Amino acid sequence: MMRDFVYYFFVLLCSSLTEGVDYTDTARYYYDYECNEPLVASSKLSATSSLRERGADNAKLYGLNAWTASESDFDQYLVIDLGSVKNVTRIATQGRAHSQEFVQEYRISYGSNGLDYARYKAAGGEVKMFEGNHDGNTVKKNEFEVPIIAQYIRINPMRWRDKISMRVELYGCDYVADTMFFNGSSLVKVDLLRDPISASRETIRFRFKTSTASGAMIYSRGTQGDYMAMQLRDNRLLLNIDLGSGTSTSLSVGSLLDDNIWHDVVMSRNRRDVVFSVDRVVVLGKIKGEFSRLNLNRAIYIGGVPNFQDGLVVNQNFTGCVENLYLNATNVIQELKLGYESGEPFKYQRVNTLYACPEPPIVPITFLKEGSYAKLRGYSGGNTLNISMEFRTYEKHGLLIHHEFKTQGYVKVYLEEGRVKVDLQTTSADLAPKVKLDNYAEEFNDGRWHALMLTMATDSLVLAVDNRPVKTTKKFRFLTGSTYYIAGEFV
Incomplete structure (x- = not known):
């Protein structure tokens, strides 16, 4: 299976992976078919703001008008709903015709539900800035080194002339997905007993x-000590690989990958050189x-393993x-799928999996x-209050919950x-003007x-973090207000 070289999709590698390597060239992937259909004409366009007579529907390449934002700031977005998940390969932009209104630089984010977006990043991990236009008429095209697979494309102008004005076209094709769901006890x-692997190069790619x-x-x-282990550990993707030397090589890439957003993974090995990437962020390594x-002659496990193995650092299935x-x-x-249908289930074994991708109950x-x-x-x-949530962040400072009481004061x-x-803070006589609990x-x-769980009642405040509660001993009264702010407060 893995001995056949890639004919559908391949990675362009440099002959040696050393310092000074061009990450863009290293991470560039090409399909062997043309995926270049215009997509905007059949899409739905919207924007954060628009001038009168210059709404989002005018943001079409070569159109007589253009989308122009009513506000000129960094919080303006043009959102393109492609109607279904597409394989998007390139973008073309113009400014407003016969004018000096155009976008000079912009960012792109993408998603599958219109709510959650991932930013398009460069190979080094920074958010990629796309070059825009230099006048209102000339078309500027940008090709995505790795195609974007999404239904929603969001364009965020970052530098412009006079006003934020754009005309846009996206190019791509339909996306066909073979999907499988793993529930934590699946695999x-x-x-490989009948078809062992002995390869000096291989490519693995998938989305998850x-x-x-x-x-x-x-x-x-x-059986000679070789292994390859790809695993999520603390929301980062970790690759451990050993070519039989008895010394493991580890590469890690990505962060906050447990956000229920699709992530694109490629691992390509050429002898001892490895390219490992998530969402176009590239890590290069050399195997010790x-x-x-790589000699593998037992089995390949996907989504989990039946028991703990060398090279694994997590003890649960995906x-x-x-x-x-x-x-x-x-x-x-x-x-x-074909193996089961053709009566060859001996090659594949499927445990507790689904050919679908159900949404989790918590988003x-x-x-x-x-x-x-x-x-x-x-x-x-009310005289009781209960709030429970989960949070995660790398920031040192930030508001989690803010609630103004109907009576004076807040928590x-x-x-x-x-x-x-x-x-x-309450108006109770037994409570100081403001109490800080630390x-x-x-x-x-x-x-x-x-x-995190916050529970309040008369003369009682209990805060529990990771199931460890602490309680106040102050006397106070309050009546709940009508509004709760999460992760911020309205000023």
Whole structure:
């Protein structure tokens, strides 16, 4: 299976991976078919703001008008709903015809539900800035080194002349997905006893999304000590590989990958040189030892393993969805379906998997800017309050919960130097004008999920972080207000 070289999709590698390598060239992937259909004509366009007679529907390449934002700031977006998930390969832009209104630089983010977006990043990990236009008429084209697979494309102008004005076309084609869901007790086993692998190069690529921070994703080993282990550990993707030398090589890429957004993964090995990437962010490595061939003759496990193995650092199986998994030119999920249909289940074993991708019952919300917040309505006039949530961040400072009482005062839960603290203010005579509660010594801005619960009643405030409660001994009264702010407050 893996001995056939890639004919459908391949990675262009430099002859040697050394310092000064061009990451863009290294991470450039090409399809062997033309995927260049214009997509905007059949799409729905919207924008954060528009001038009269210059709405988002005017943002079409070669159109007589253009989309012009009514505000000239960095918070303007043009959103293109492609109607279904597409394979988007390039973008072309213009300014407003016969004018000096055009966008000179912009960013792109993309998503599948219109709510959660991932930013398009360059190979070095920074958010990519796309070159725009230099006048209102000339067309500027940008090709994506790795195609964007999404239904929603969001364009964020970052530099412009006179006004933010754009005409846009996206090019691509339909996206066909072979998807499989793993529930944490699932796995797929591909038998290698009849077809062992002895290869000096291979490419693995797939997409995944998950809400779980850790789990084994792909694992295989041989009788000579070779193994390859790809796994999620604390929401980062980790590759451990040993070509039989007895010394493991580890590469890690990505962060906050358990956000229930699709992520694109490519691992390409050429003898001892490895390219490992997630969402176009590239890590280069050289495998330790003298050997250059990977010898696997037992099985390849996908989504989990039946027992703990060398090279694994997590002890649970993957929970989430995997899509279009290719081992070199072989579409594994498609081959798995065909294997069962053709009466060859001995090669593939499938345990507790689905050919679908159900949405999890809990969907996380990402607050991208300092001024972002969620506003929730609640029952007003009550003498009890209960709020529970999970949060994660790398920021040292930030507001988690803010609630103004119907009676005077408020309660506020926030991070200060990474520590969770509470401010409480009421009009009760037995309570000081404002009390600050600081009962947790550790810092919680480690990028991991933490459970928080705030419970209040007359003369009682209990805050629990990661199931460790602390309680006040103050006497106070309050009546709840009607509005709760999460991750921010309205000023």
